Amino acid sequence: MQNNYIVDGHCDSLINYVENDRTLNDPSEGGQWDLQRARQSGVALQFLAAFIQTKYKPNRSLQRGLQLIDGAHRFIAKYSDRVFLVQSKTDLEQLPDPARLGILLSVEGGEILGEDLFMVDIIFKLGVRALGLTWNQRNALAAGVGETHTQLDLTQLGRQVVQRMNQLGMLVDVSHLNEAGFWQVLEVSKDPIAATHSCAMALCQHPRNLTDQQLRALGRHKGVVGVNFYPRFLKESGVATRADVVRHISHIAEVAGVETVGLGSDFDGIEETPEGLGQVGDYHYLREDLLKTGFSSREVEQIMGRNFMRLLSDVLK
Numbered sequence: 001m002q003n004n005y006i007v008d009g010h011c012d013s014l015i016n017y018v019e020n021d022r023t024l025n026d027p028s029e030g031g032q033w034d035l036q037r038a039r040q041s042g043v044a045l046q047f048l049a050a051f052i053q054t055k056y057k058p059n060r061s062l063q064r065g066l067q068l069i070d071g072a073h074r075f076i077a078k079y080s081d082r083v084f085l086v087q088s089k090t091d092l093e094q095l096p097d098p099a100r101l102g103i104l105l106s107v108e109g110g111e112i113l114g115e116d117l118f119m120v121d122i123i124f125k126l127g128v129r130a131l132g133l134t135w136n137q138r139n140a141l142a143a144g145v146g147e148t149h150t151q152l153d154l155t156q157l158g159r160q161v162v163q164r165m166n167q168l169g170m171l172v173d174v175s176h177l178n179e180a181g182f183w184q185v186l187e188v189s190k191d192p193i194a195a196t197h198s199c200a201m202a203l204c205q206h207p208r209n210l211t212d213q214q215l216r217a218l219g220r221h222k223g224v225v226g227v228n229f230y231p232r233f234l235k236e237s238g239v240a241t242r243a244d245v246v247r248h249i250s251h252i253a254e255v256a257g258v259e260t261v262g263l264g265s266d267f268d269g270i271e272e273t274p275e276g277l278g279q280v281g282d283y284h285y286l287r288e289d290l291l292k293t294g295f296s297s298r299e300v301e302q303i304m305g306r307n308f309m310r311l312l313s314d315v316l317k
């Protein structure tokens with residue numbers, strides 16, 4: 001566990017918890033992610049996303065975001081002997097903690113801020129340490145990859161949000177952001193950034209994936225890409241296996257450097273999974289595959305967790 005720990009940059013399991021569908025502790029309830037299997041797998045830090053679904057936008061985005069954040073705090077309190085909220089560099093230094101899994105609370109969708117910069121400080125005070133500026137749509141900060149007809153830039157508010165996040169020590173997440181916004185975030189942000197759950201466009205033409213040029217730029221800026229396990233991002237046929245996850249990892253390592261690659265499973269946010277990597281208990285197979293592919297054990301450690309840990313220690317205060 002000491003070296004072979006895992007950091008997962010994205011899962012959507014919180015929605016199940018808030019809807020009372022699952023406790024997120026018991027594997028027998030189904031689902032792709034739960035505490036028991038995550039701990040057995042060696043997950044040291046899990047990003048738990050408050051994903052604001054389209055049906056709540058625009059009017060109920062804040063309420064839904066707060067409901068999910070509250071759910072995260074209830075989950076952490078209920079299992080406080082086994083999980084804790086990671087909010088600072090000091091918290092990060094506790095990881096990997098053999099007794100407790102770290103949770104990094106993220107919000108997926110800048111809609112939670114409405115049009116108010118002060119909301120960044122409020123979600124920070126609520127324990128949020130990463131924010132995806134957009135989902136696929138446009139909001140007051142920027143435009144998502146679903147806005148295909150325009151090349152909308154970051155708005156002035158979007159720029160201010162990035163700067164405020166830098167000051168507070170919050171990770172800017174560009175997964176789902178359109179390309180114009182991506183380049184501007186890199187320009188504005190003084191801290192490295194992440195694409196917490198994205199894959200390589202060169203291997204699968206999908207608007208959610210990143211071009212080699214974007215991957216290289218992320219690497220130059222000491223950012224990290226969490227490779228997403230969604231088959232439609234891995235392969236154009238929409239049917240994928242664990243080998244395809246390895247292909248994307250290898251490609252990003254080749255183009256942007258091995259220190260740029262991480263994992264962003266998207267568990268419980270994807271209705272299909274790659275064959276052989278269907279749930280959080282399957283990570284050991286991925287580790288074996290990476291070693292067989294020719295990555296050194298040190299590189300595998302970087303990919304599975306250390307790169308994200310290094311990024312967070314660069315960003316959190």
Ligand SMILES: [Zn+2]
Nearest residue numbers: 108175176197
């Ligand atoms: Zn997402």
